[in-house]
Amino acid sequence: MSAIRVLVVDDSVTIRAMLEEVLGREPNITLVGSAADAATAIRMIDELYPQVTTLDIAMPGIDGLALLDAIHLRTHAIMLTSHGEAAANSIDRGALGFFPKSEILRDSKRLVKMVRSAAEGKATKLRNAA
Template structure:
């Protein structure tokens, strides 16, 4: 399998650092960058064409669901939030995975599986 390229989008520096730690140490993953806002994310998707983009749902300005509407045809998205009630809306808008970001460090292996599935174009319906 080829290397899976990943873009991280979250307004929280702490969450971005945790995602970089979990996903960056995974063999076969290559982080191509991170963004704290939608404008930067759109530019990075256009420049780097990541296989998977992790998206925070609750961001100031353009939220993750609106950003998903813009980029879902150019990258596979895994939505991250602690608001699990948003999962169905995420899937209807084109997300392939959903992960409770309060569990990044504790359940990093589950996040890795969801990202791998998304890279293959497979939807992970279970909310982890």
């Protein structure tokens, strides 16, 4: 099985570092890059072809939901948020799942499982997700 190619998109350097730590230590997951804004993310998606992209909903400029609208046909997206309504809206707009930022380190196994499912194009239903 080839490695799952993942792009991390979040304006917070701390969140990007946590995601890179959690996902970077997993076998069969390759981090192809990280972006702090939507314009950089779009360019990287077009150049690097990630199978899965983690997206922050609240970013300056183009937010994660607008970015999701632009990319959901080119990569599978998992939204990272603490906003319940926005998370549910992201599923309606093409995300395969959403994951609470506050759980990245505490529940990293569930996040990794979600990334693996998203790579297969499978939506993930989460308990207590937001």
